[in-house]
Amino acid sequence: MSFSSSESQHYHRKRKLSLSHEVDDASQRRRHLKTSLRLEIPTNSVETTDLELESAISGADSLFDDIFDEASGEETSTGTLPSSHSLVEVPKSSSSPLPLTLGSVPALRSFSSRLHSNNSIPGLFFDPSILIPADIANEVFDFCLKTYFSGRNANVNQVMLFGRASPPPSEEHESDPDSDPDKRNTNLTGLPPPLLSLLSSLSSLLLPSLPPITHSLLFPDSSSGSASPSPNLHRARQAIINLYHPGEGITPHVDLLRRFGDGILGVSFGSGCVMEFRKVGEGEDVPETYAAPSSGTNRLTNTTSTSVQTSGSKCEMRTKAEEGEGFGTDAYDVYLPERSVIVMSGDARYKWTHGIPRRKWDYVEDVTQDDTRVGLDEGLREDSLGNKDASKNEATGSTTERSEGRGRCLERGTRLSITFRFLLPGAEIVGLEEEKQAE
Ligand SMILES: O=C(O)CCC(=O)C(=O)O
Ligand SMILES: [Fe+2]
Numbered sequence: 001m002s003f004s005s006s007e008s009q010h011y012h013r014k015r016k017l018s019l020s021h022e023v024d025d026a027s028q029r030r031r032h033l034k035t036s037l038r039l040e041i042p043t044n045s046v047e048t049t050d051l052e053l054e055s056a057i058s059g060a061d062s063l064f065d066d067i068f069d070e071a072s073g074e075e076t077s078t079g080t081l082p083s084s085h086s087l088v089e090v091p092k093s094s095s096s097p098l099p100l101t102l103g104s105v106p107a108l109r110s111f112s113s114r115l116h117s118n119n120s121i122p123g124l125f126f127d128p129s130i131l132i133p134a135d136i137a138n139e140v141f142d143f144c145l146k147t148y149f150s151g152r153n154a155n156v157n158q159v160m161l162f163g164r165a166s167p168p169p170s171e172e173h174e175s176d177p178d179s180d181p182d183k184r185n186t187n188l189t190g191l192p193p194p195l196l197s198l199l200s201s202l203s204s205l206l207l208p209s210l211p212p213i214t215h216s217l218l219f220p221d222s223s224s225g226s227a228s229p230s231p232n233l234h235r236a237r238q239a240i241i242n243l244y245h246p247g248e249g250i251t252p253h254v255d256l257l258r259r260f261g262d263g264i265l266g267v268s269f270g271s272g273c274v275m276e277f278r279k280v281g282e283g284e285d286v287p288e289t290y291a292a293p294s295s296g297t298n299r300l301t302n303t304t305s306t307s308v309q310t311s312g313s314k315c316e317m318r319t320k321a322e323e324g325e326g327f328g329t330d331a332y333d334v335y336l337p338e339r340s341v342i343v344m345s346g347d348a349r350y351k352w353t354h355g356i357p358r359r360k361w362d363y364v365e366d367v368t369q370d371d372t373r374v375g376l377d378e379g380l381r382e383d384s385l386g387n388k389d390a391s392k393n394e395a396t397g398s399t400t401e402r403s404e405g406r407g408r409c410l411e412r413g414t415r416l417s418i419t420f421r422f423l424l425p426g427a428e429i430v431g432l433e434e435e436k437q438a439e
Pocket of ligand 2: 253254255354
């Protein structure tokens with residue numbers, strides 16, 4: 001199977017929890033599984049095809065062959081950081097009450113991060129006070145649930161959409177003699193209108209806070225004030241939509257180095273959750289493989305990563321001794337409230353893993369710039385969590401909140417995330433490796 005991203009297509013992923021298996025020996029990691037993918041051409045619903053794809057799966061936690069997001073198993077490159085983009089993120093405006101980069105001014109993050117490291121993550125931009133407007137969030141959330149995850153897709157939990165690359169001026173002229181900008185920016189992009197509106201509102205929302213070079217990385221077509229042209233200009237955009245039920249998470253990973261460029265933009269809908277960041281050690285293989293959202297065992301979380309362990313319907317702090325040994329030196333847990341936006345570029349994209357622990361509750365403590373706790377007043381709660389109004393999450397069952405010691409336990413609801421990335425040249429042709437393996 002192969003396709004060009006210029007043909008608008010999307011893939012539904014079916015969760016097959018029964019196929020989960022634990023494999024410790026790296027040589028036994030590769031498994032051939034039947035993975036059912038539905039290939040659809042969504043623009044004007046031209047065609048729908050069901051494919052059975054024989055493919056390889058790698059990683060002990062993996063439930064699927066992830067032809068787009070997992071390495072083939074041998075891919076262990078540490079990647080090189082594009083020299084044009086070695087970043088220390090410095091928000092350029094002070095218009096936001098909490099403009100921050102992680103590590104410099106984390107307004108809210110889960111307790112464990114404070115225990116393990118105070119270092120920042122260059123290239124990670126996260127400001128919990130920057131929230132996408134509720135009406136846009138609701139529209140996108142409802143649209144995605146209805147379009148991709150209900151009815152015959154009720155067992156799907158991951159969908160990939162591919163937007164067209166905007167062609168260089170000469171090609172653009174050939175393919176669209178009228179050069180109608182409206183056409184280029186809407187129905188011909190391949191992404192559905194609610195996602196295009198989301199992108200446009202994200203671009204405006206982030207413009208005052210992101211460094212111009214980062215803004216131009218994420219929104220190469222917009223005028224961000226960046227002096228240098230974006231490396232992502234004319235690259236196809238991928239939107240990966242993940243649906244997490246309470247208790248589900250995603251294995252720590254670095255997004256595929258050979259498939260995606262720099263600049264990853266993620267938005268949370270429906271519920272918040274903790275995202276864990278871990279620095280990849282010197283000489284350590286970059287873990288590019290990951291499991292799609294699932295409730296399978298996450299050994300990293302269970303044994304080493306958090307000072308607060310949650311299970312079932314309980315949220316309780318664990319003592320340090322219960323945490324286990326082996327935790328690395330650089331680690332942060334960041335609570336991503338619903339409607340919040342996270343940006344990974346530079347080191348954050350290439351040298352740190354991100355993952356979501358599989359649990360139903362997150363224990364979250366508010367901290368300020370100098371790591372002093374701030375009061376849990378209503379204003380802060382509303383700003384940082386976006387969850388002041390408890391009735392607002394009725395549809396998804398999120399977010400029950402309980403005070404526990406020095407922080408709060410937040411119950412997860414159904415969370416949907418949309419992550420936007422750019423395909424590297426050549427990465428828009430997929431499936432060749434998988435076809436070979438299937439032979
Ligand atoms: O759900 C999220 O926010 C993260 C998803 C992610 O990391 C991925 O799909 O690569
Ligand atoms: Fe990722």
